[in-house]
Amino acid sequence: MKKNIAIIMGGYSSEFRISLMSGNVVFQNLDKEKFNAYKIHILEDKWVLVDENEEEHLINRHDFTVTLGAETLTFDCVFNAIHGTPGEDGIMQAYFHLMGIPQTSCDYYQAALTFNKRDLLSVLKPYGIKSATSYYINKGDKIITEDIIKKVGLPCFVKANKAGSSFGITKVYKKEEMPGAIETAFEEDDEILIESFLDGIEVSVGVIQYQGKTKVLPITEIVSENDFFDYSAKYKGESQEITPARISKIQEEKVVQAASLAYDILNMRGYSRSEFIFVGDEPYMLEMNTTPGLTNESILPQQAAAAGISLSQLFESAIWQALEEKK
Template sequence: MKRNIAIVWGGYSSEAVISAKSMAGIYSFLDKERYNVYKVKIVKEGWTVDADGQIYPVDKNDFSFMHPILSVKVKFDFAYITIHGTPGEDGRLQGFFDMIDIPYSTCGMMASALTMNKFICNNFLKNFGVTVADSLYLNKDTKYSTKEIADRLGFPMFVKPNTGGSSFATTKVKSIEQLEEAIETSFKETSDVIIESYIGGTEVTCGSYKTKNKEVVFPLTEVVTSNDFFDYKAKYEGEVEEITPARISEEMTQRIQSLTSKIYDLVGAKGIIRADFIIKGKTPYLLEVNTTPGMTQTSFVPQQVAAAGLNITEVLTEIIENEF
């Protein structure tokens, strides 16, 4: 009997538009001969499922829906979470699924909450020898001085939503006159902000997943863009060159792959993660850990899966079956 797989997408942040793209990618990748695949949209207005082109409400009590045409109750066996941002990337949805005993694709509640908070995660990993950029943390109650921030971090610097993605409300600040506006822009996206010193170098990203029987670390992708940084236009409107495998030494490649595997274990990850780095000189600086990476047809992870000689459908099947 086929398992019922819910691709859970949407979310409460600006990144819902990216989640929609990832949902379409995952839907195209999953094995329809093996699974009944449904698209479950979670937004503030409610939870709904697309079944045969019709939209029905989802029962949150047991993660199911009543199919009125077939007159049967369909209970989902597994959630493939592809919400970028809250509530699918910060642990809230994972806690819900834990409570009703539904297996899912991503990290658990604690690992998701940790990795979603860039400032806390990077400082946690720094204790284990992972090199990260110097940074400051602000919440909406923090009294801050733009001069003190400038003196501490120098220019340019990055201002980002601390508990959101880096596609929206992220600014590369080049002067003190831009700083306050950049901070307020990030506050419109989330209630806290991280400000990081700029690290110039080669940007790369590395995906990984582990199951009960294997550990896989993918080839690295090098990210080259003429934009100020890898923003929404670079990620999703083609203003970037993505080179897999990255044009770096074998020694540095192995070092970053080993570091990605170490980070996977340190944060208690599950499913597919992606770790982003800047290589400055001979030092890789961790930018962030992404536990629900983009999964469009052209996203980094599918590129890396192909470069590794693997089949994306088989990889996702492994991740699902690992939970049973």
């Protein structure tokens, strides 16, 4: 019997349009002989199933069902394609845990931890996973620019602590640019992470569970045409994403070890895509994404293709893994 799969997409953050793109790619690539796939838009003002005629049917949030005519539709599994809140920060994971419905991404604790860049890097540091020198600011804190620069130097990156797709990030070269960069970051989150600039090769490492085993995908080198890997570089083609990365064997071994170690330490499951910058041969972690982009142009699908894994195989494996764990 075919399984009913709810593909959740959208979300409450600046990334919701990108998430809709990812969710539609999942919908298009799921094997219709094995799955009944449904597009579920999770938006701030409504949760709805969007049918083939683009008509909306309200989701019952008490049990995550939907009424279609005389039928009440239930779901065997949820495919999580939401970037940002509430799909990447643990909220939806906790909800489905309470509902007893298996879902494809990591558990709620791991999602909340990895979505918080400051907490993630702090947890991994004792295990030898390196990160840039950093400075923290919360909304309402007194901001002393001289103290920030003394700690992290210039240039530096001012980031929203809990945001993705490079929203709320500014590269700061001069002291005078700091207030504007902080204001930009606060538009996305009430916590800020300011990091020293690391001058080196940037790579992205996908670690997934595939056919029941943890698998590190081919590494992608990121060469931005802009000052850094910003929104335009990620989504408007203003970058080169080279898979496999042009790095040495020792660099490859070290970054694979770091990405795998982080995945294991955190007791992860599902997809992860971690970003690193090399300082010499040493990889420094920037962040980990647990619901990475899934469009045809996104990095994780590119890495899967380089490993000989089609989109259909990639998505199907995640669903069967979630269903098996439910047993």
